[in-house]
Amino acid sequence: MGRQTLKERIPAFASVIGLGVLIAAYYIIGAVRDANVEYGLKAIVNQSVVVALVATGAVFIYTLGSVDISLGAATGVSALLGAMTYNATGSLWLMFFTCVGVALAIGIINSSLASVFNLPIFVTTVAMMSVLSAFMLILIGLNGKGDTIKVKARDVRPLDTIEIKVGILLAYIALCWFIFTLLPTGREAKFIGGNPLCAFLSGINEKKLAVIASLVSAVGIGLGAFLSIVYAPTLNRNTASSIGMDVIIAIVFGGMPVSGGPRSRILAAVVGAFSMGFLSQIMSMLNLGSGYGQMIKAAIFLLVVFIALGSRRGKLLTR
């Protein structure tokens, strides 16, 4: 039971090492293929920041051992209502607050349903995903301007900068890190994820934590929705639809088990999201076609997870 050796600790950093390897591969392949790697870095940030935001918030929910599959639909509805608010008022601040406010409202509904009916968050989010997907169609219909809801690109272009996006991401990560690491919330959530019965017997209020997790996650969803509008101000029924799956992949790619518990880490989501970004860019440079690219991505994903789980294999209890 002594201190872990360096050899034992390295697998815990496998996801970070994996990210490093992908960055190295990106530069090497970029040089071989004569690609514009500098532009590519901006593209990676643009493509990863929304997933990183939503996934960072979702870490709270995953830590509890739960899964939220309505993340994409919640982001989509928040973005659509945010865009409609902007079109009605012309205020970017109101658009921002609408995105975050709608996401918080959805989070409250999710967690309230889970508390009132004593249901797992996963179950309420299944229902919520269907409701929100239908609601997106209703909103687009109400808007009455074809199959999209648009904000004028020139109005949001000043916000479409790497500095603003990275700034928002860093601020949110700092907030989440503070809540997760410095407040009892994180430890209690890990306890519930690791052993819910023990946590219950120790007097930890799971419902309260579920509400907190939903609200923190909702802030990430709202910020992601806002940046989705800024990045691509033409929204449709598929807006953010892939985020739910991307978040799961990012979290696992970042070295965190989807079963939650004591090995949950806030930074896992960011590492995973950017690893996916680099991997996608590498596949794009190799021009393998989406089919082969997806298969290779899947193989690399499995390898990284295999290494990350290496230190835990054969152990009864995680710490």
Add this chain to the structure above:
Amino acid sequence: MKNMKRSICLILCLLMALSCFSAMAAGKIKIGVLVSDATSSEALAFRAYYTEYIAKAYDVEFIYSDELTDAAGEKSAIDNFIVNNCKAVISFSSFDRPAQIDQCDAAGIYYAVATGTLTDEQYEEYKDYEYYVGAIGPSMDIEFQTGYDMAAYYIDQGMTKFGMFGGGVPYYVDMHIYRAAGMLTAMVEKGGEGANYKGADNKYAIIGQIYQDGGIDTGKIGSLELVAYVGGYDFNDAWFGKLAQMVGTEGIEVILTVGSGVDVLGGFVAGSNVKLATVDSFTPAMGEAMKSGILDYMAGKYAASVGPIFVATYNAVNGAPIRDNDGNALALGQGFWVATNSEQFSEYSAVDSSNTDPAYTREIMDKYAGMGVSYDDFAAFVSQYSFDEIVALKK
């Protein structure tokens, strides 16, 4: 530890091997292709024409996007093309064309629209952009006419009870709405005195009504009747149930579909007396459907229809963009081939599916690839899109 080292080495070796392999394509002109449909037979036919014929004939490399579902995906894909030093983008994806044009213009790469067009408003805004090559494809007027001709074909045969599959109408897919509007307009115009659809009695009113409703209502249209309608692509049991119910509707004679007719209705129509008409492409599956009597009428895109927009893009990349007398980009309409029997379909399909002698061969396109091609000559070339005209060009 040893496992991890091995795994990292494996990943790096794999990626390096792939990069060396793909570097063999270096030096070719790279063109990015945006696609919102990567799996339909129509999309595969377009792709095969580009990658298996054009890429070899003109020594270019096509880099395809993943299947795009929204404007954010389009923007990311164009970013990826820019990273890959693509000289041009040909777009089959239309979630936000203005944003695509702006992005390409800012990056200094050429942009062209395949199998579609800009709206009049959009064209006015972008026609003089240096990097906007133009658009060649079915305009909304052609989409409308396609639906109109389909309905008129059956009305002229004396049929009176119609079903309709609206595909993307509930999702406000413009081309589907225009095709559906064309069908309804034909019914209104040929339905006798006082015929109207929910009070609308002309093309524009009908288009407006569909946009307002996000769907289509059944009912009498003069002496004709729309007896059943199903829209959307739900692909669940209830939706398939509605499709089956539509085929079984009493008295129904023909089902007009704005697209995907055989895929969604073929199984129900087989063995019935109901005729099926659709807009699709000249693929073996459609050929089988027509041969077996499931499909009765098809307005189809042909794979090589994307040849002319490639020529225009190729010219632009090589410093010879085709512009009109005022320096404006291309805006040319291109319609469908219509087959109403199996023999006709086979004749069209044989030309369309050839990777060695497609509809638009290099010999034909070389007449318009290079310096000094006038807008009028190129427009005349594109306007000859019917099967017979293209066969004549080959001689």
